[in-house]
Structures are given as structure tokens and as C-alpha cells.
Amino acid sequence: TEKRTLLYEGKAKNLYNTDDATIVLAEYKDQATALNGKKKDQIAGKGELNNQITSLIFRELNRRGVATHFIEQISKTEQLNTKVAIIPLEVVVRNVTAGSFSKRFGIAEGIAFPKPIVEFYYKNDDLDDPFINDEHVKFLDIATDDEIAFLKKSALEIDTILTDIFAKIDLTLIDFKLEFGRLPDGSIILADEVSPDTSRLWDADNNHVDKDVYRRDLGDIIPVYQKVLTGLQAEF
Ligand code: C5P
DSSP states (O other), rough: OOEEEEEEEEESEEEEEETTTEEEEEEOOSSEEEETTEEEEEEEHHHHHHHHHHHHHHHHHTTOOOOOOOEOSSSSHHHHHOOOOOOOOOEEEEEEOOOOHHHHHTOOTOOOEEEEEEEEEEEOGTTOEEEEEEEHHHHTOOHHHHHHHHHHHHHHHHHHHHHHHHHHTOOEEEEEEEEEEETTTTTTTEEESSTTEEEEEOOOOOOOOOOHHHHTTTHHHHHHHHHHHHHHHHHO
């Protein structure tokens, strides 16, 4: 599979067309952003780490029967993915209070939910990815009732698997964001990435092992992300 023209430039990765119309090449970049791009830094080695972490996790998701876009990792910073039309929703699952949930509702971080919570955000940088509900999703023609139900069910199934994967390396999966995409036949599969950039992971001492280290200026993310990769490599 050969890399061709740039298809999409994102904050953390670039997507390229390939000589196969059904396959795109994702190149993970050394860029960290927060606050919808208002905080931005180049961090050498971040692209490699996230590409390797997300490749390993998606391989495991595929193995456990989740339909994903992941085909194979082809270099330290690149992977091949099945081409999809991304559904413009950030599907967030929360197991434990943190981040924008704690802020919005004035609730301390670190309280486990009796059952995980699924939230939708409208993926739109100009609007700062607003929180939206099912009715909004339908009105905006983003997804049908059946698709909304499918997204929620899939997100919860993926939560169970990811919680188990991270528990094996002694990390608690606090929350995470997923993106899904449609294949030409209309079926929906998991796309984008799962990495410490898109999830909150706490160790046994409640240390942040994720992008909150960058967002909150708690230190260097490279050794933190490296720990996640090394742990996953030893276990999977
Ligand atoms: O900020 P918030 O608490 O809503 O984030 C919930 C989860 O979704 C976190 O794990 C965060 O890393 C992830 N997220 C993301 N991309 C965004 C917003 C949130 O990956 N644009």
C-alpha cells in the first residue's frame, strides 16, 4: 500500500490517501493540543508512542470481536486504516467522575458511577465541540435512532474491554472518547484512536497517566506515555 495525497490534517495526526481507495494511512504527529487547540506544543516522540499504543489496543479490540478501522501498524508513526466517513460525534464514556463532568456539575473528581455514563459531543471545532443530546443528534441528521442506540451499546461494550485491558497494567480507565465511522454499506465501525491522549488513566496512587499531565502542566508526558506502552507490550 503506497502513501499518496494528504486527505485530512488533524491536530494529532494526518490522514493520507493510498493507492487503495478503501484504505487510508494515518501518520501520528508530535503535536499536543488542549483547549481546542488554544494550548499547543511540539513534543518529540509523542506521535510514535500514540501510534504504537493505539495500534496495540485496536489489535486487541479486533481480536475480541469489535469491528474497527484498524488494519496494521506499518511504521513507528504510521498505521493503515479502513477508510470511513467519520460520524461527527465524540462519544465519551465515563466510569469515574473527572474533567468536564466534574466541572459542569460541581462534583469532585474520582467518584465511581454505579453504571458507566455515555455522552455525545458534536465534533465541530468552530463551536468548541458542544455537549449534545439524542434529539440534537437526530435534528442535525448526524445519526438515526437505531444508530444512536448502536453507538451507545458499542461504546459500553468497548468500555468493558478497555477497562479490562488497562486493569491488566494496573491502570483504572476513568473516561475516554471514541469516534465511529461509516463504511460505504452504511455499517458503523470504531475509528480514530484510543490512547492516553483520548482517555483518562489513573494508577493505584491516583496519579494521572494520560494527557491531563499536559493539560494541567503536571510534567513531561513522554515518560508517562512510555509507561503505558511498555506495560501494554509486556501484557499483549
Ligand atoms: O474533557 P472531558 O472530561 O469531557 O473528557 C472526557 C474524555 O474524553 C477524556 O478522556 C478526554 O481525554 C477525552 N476527550 C478527547 N477529545 C476531546 C474531548 C475529550 O479525547 N476533544
